[in-house]
Amino acid sequence: MPDTTRIRVDLTAPTQAFRRFWRSTGFSPGELLLEPEMAQTLAYVGGVPNRGIEYMRVHYMLDLVTATEFGKYDFSRLDAALDIMLEHRIRPFLELMGNPSYIYTDFNDVKQAHHWRDFITELAQRYQARYGAEELRQWYFETWNEPDIWWRLGGETGFNNYYDACSEALKAVDPQLKLGGPGVARRIPPIFKSFLAHCDTGTNLFTGEKGVRLDFISVHEKGAKKHAEDLTPNSLSIIRHEMMAVDYVREHHPRFAGLPFINNECDPQIGWHLYHTWHAMPYFAGLAAKIIDQHQRLMVDAEDVDYDILSNDNGFVGHWGHRTHLTYFGKRPVKAAQAEHKTDIGALDARRAAPEPFELVKKPALSVMELFGLLSEQRIRLDDQGLDPDRVGLGAIATVLGGSDERSGASVLLYNSVDRIWQSGEGKVELDFAGLQPGAYALATFKIAHGKGDPFTIWEDLGAPDLPDAAELEAMRLAQEPALSVEHLQIGGAQASHTASIDMPLPSVALVALIRREGEAPEAPSKLKARRFGGLNGRGNIVLFWEPAAHGGVQLFDVLWSANGSGAWEVINPVGLLSSVYLHPAGGHFKVRARDLFGRVSAESAAIEA
Template sequence: MGILKGRSAAVVLFSLLRLCATVSGTAVACADIAVDVQTAVRPLRHFWRSTGFCPPLPHTQADQYDLSRDEQLNLAYVSSVPHGGLEQVRIHWLLELVTAQVVEGVPRYNFTNLDQLIELLWQNGLRPGFELMGSVSNYFTDFEEKQQVAEWRNLVYLAARRYIEKYGLDYVSQWNFETWNEPNNHDFDNITMSIQGFLNYYDACSEGLRDASPTLRFGGPGDSCHSYPHSPYCWALLEHCHNGTNFFTGETGVRLDYIALHKKGGGGSLPILQQEVETVKEIQERFPSFRSLPVYNDEADPLVGWSKPQDWRADVTYAAMVVKVGEQRGNSTIHYALLSNDNAFLSYHPNQFTQRTLTARFQVNNTQPPHVQLLRKPVLTVMGLLALLGETQVFSYIVLEGSATDDTIGVLASTHKSPVPGTSDSWQSAILVYSSKDNHTVPSANHVTLQLSGFSGQKDLVYITYYLDNNSSNPYQLWQSFGSPDYPTAKQFQQLRNLGEPQVRGPLPFPSEGTLTLKVELPVPAVLLVHVCARPKATPEQVNGLRFIAVTKGQVLVVWSDRSVLLGLFCLVVLEISFSPHTFVFFTENLDVCGFYRVRAVDYWGRPGEYSQTVLSGPSGVPLWFR
């Protein structure tokens, strides 16, 4: 008997035609997946485009971590996910980057370090998840003192207004300002924060932001919010926002723009969703006026403890889980606006791959001077596949047979329509299939038949497939085969980087009759994306923002941006980097990285776009000259 797993109330588009058997004593799972791109189901919100991290103790020295060369590299990798696949970095203790000096009883604030971090995020096309937390040179000590509450409001206003004036309201109004992280854990450093003090603090944050601009977004409580009467800070804040008295205005009720929760999985994916549903239901029953508020789970990690080494965090197992956690919310009645994995930390020896991070960090101390190398893990690569999904979810259906269960295989199917005809953008469809048994691997593979239909209305279609599994895209496994060296050689680093990419097949012509059937073997774990593109009228736009980050002698990280380029960049097969020590006559792999660089995009039809601005890089990776 098969298991039907639907994505809408529509009728089943096909019936199961084959029998799954047992091969060599191992149960074989079969899945038929049908997709009809002409049947729209709902808007597809990309609510997973967020990550985060926390600087280590002592928090008063957060600048040494947040502004380090390692973090500069890390944020460059985070921002390398194309098409805004990661947009927000939620960072603890941001206000510890602000220092205060009291002059004649009045605090004078120095925002230099915070300015540098905000500039770094902005330069990388990212924005902060701005938790308003920190003691500011230990100036703030007790939020039951009226003077300190008023001064906190002033500090929040000064910070918000500062960045509005520097970057514009359009940018800052996209930030998610949030309360102190997990107040029920009492991690307030030297600040006395009673429940009443926390409510006073909340009002000061709210009014300070409103003073800067009423369009700024503020929410909380940024907590697990266990069932009442547990998590007293959480429930006190929600009650206060519902019908409490505003510390400053005396009005009843305080604005709450979104509900921020932290629900983790204990090693699994479904428990995250189950906890979210339970808590949101309790909140909405106690406070009916909050039913329309967007819900964030901005620490939706499969397992608590970022530094706890787990082998599954190193490979495609983690990547497939992240996709699965997002897909499970596709049919939820909860108004999800953000689902964040708190995984932008920097790993450390000897757990370079196995901590909850997007990259594997190698602190290479056998060079002069020592340097740092980062490698993309599959969990970062898969964010790029998620970014290829369109803005409309379309009909999909799964029929399972054999040993498969109804949560092992899932699909997200989507379409994208170009808002501006005649450009390098075009009609597209992306179908993302995962095979995941949470943090487990399975020796047998799933036999999957993927049937795509509804494409007859489009012309000049091609498709390309992107594929990840633990055999083809597993730099951790390759590193282990090298003997897990602390300091891989330059050649080994290159081999490891190559395995960080998905396997790519195509572009191939899409059948003219408008239907396509693919038969694939998906082990557990695995992720497959099928990307279908109509030929756009124009060639790719010019790449912009070319810059460099020096890594070590003979190595430079070349960074560019697609953020201001039309969405036609979705249908790109490659971005070509040209280098020459003198002029652009040839491409070289010379270890001398000093010279001229330029980048251009090439689409699925082999058509190149215009080269970027030419930049001359110096020995330290600093641009010396533009043309």
């Protein structure tokens, strides 16, 4: 029999503000945004509940701008790339990285630095006019990615000149635009030190003033080095190495000690393109959950770090073993995006004109972000619960739902994860919910484990087809959603309680939501859109995405289909959808509706034809 761990979640306990700092992903290169595989990926990523993934950090975005000479730029491809991100509710974490038509060569050349300033000014003005000042203030602008490896335009002095140009350009358009960096790959490398010293006490190239503004500090720390073997990630080493950077700033540049801190490539292992089977498995979901929890406990709570963003750099297009949110089936070659990359605008335009058919299937790496999206921003500390996740693997994050005066329930994320890829085991949790108000409740458990929310196992059982047929794709997509069970309860008496038992095998993740029935049915979703993609087996896929209405609990979605829009409508999704996206392999007329855990159904969205 597995050991049982008891966790008490008291809804009357004090809460703390809980920042959703994990709300970002990334990939390379920027040209992918103009291709259908990434457009479909964005529909899935942007559909995560409650904007659970809000930002996307993309390398070489500025390569999409072409130039005939300094000061004469064509932004049309970058316009299209940013448009598709925002269309899917994804905001840019915009690296000012790339080189329009490769005309810049050395930022030690003061004239080139001034041209870059003018270029970034034009860019910021353009997108302020296109998207609005308030939208741009939500973006992050960052330096060149990993300048300790990829910077080729003038060494440390050139990099500082480049940063001054970016800073002055953005400030001239709107002083509230956020700029930071340096996003280094190595541990406190020389360019990290020189960059901080320049921002602290150096001379601004353009103003002659001492010091340059710095709005956040970013680094990259990962759990294992690049290797063809399945190295086991060390999750605690990520924390230790991040704290080395934090401590360096606190010691050497104390006026920056309170700045927001970011690890925007916080991946279990270096090398997205190296093939590791565990990238496709529930192990990855459990490890991602543990790393997020470790950052909250060991950096935010214990070290008072203003931890702003933790990003897994896994938004790429790739196969099961790649570090991606979805797995790709098709004939397109998937290459190493960074080391081999140089933007070829002609080849990009040719691919866009004749795209290859493809299919995508969701992995646990994305499903776990759906579950994190169901946590609220009011957390109950569980420090006194006897949990020891860094040693034994079982951890929990508890949040309350509803207002501060009368709480309507709780959502609790549980994970069972150890830093040992192939280790397995059994676990059991008894969640004691206390301080409940009398009433009717729904108890929902979403789970990712072997055989649950686990399409890779289905693919293996099907014989590992390289180009699956329609029935095989349907089987995998049925298995890609987290497994859901719902129980309805009647809880009475003042300050009542309820105990829920959850099996937590190793590895696994579960989101347990206990919600009191109150109010009305969810409001109708809106802004239903469709995009057609060329799929395998000679078919065309319709990807639907929509805007969910705000909802204080958990809402699921149903997609309704009609052949002609005037006859009978039928629900076509076999299980309720957490995310606001759905793929259907046939055209017709579509509507979407929301429902809560009590079966109360919203009005239907306006119908569209696709």
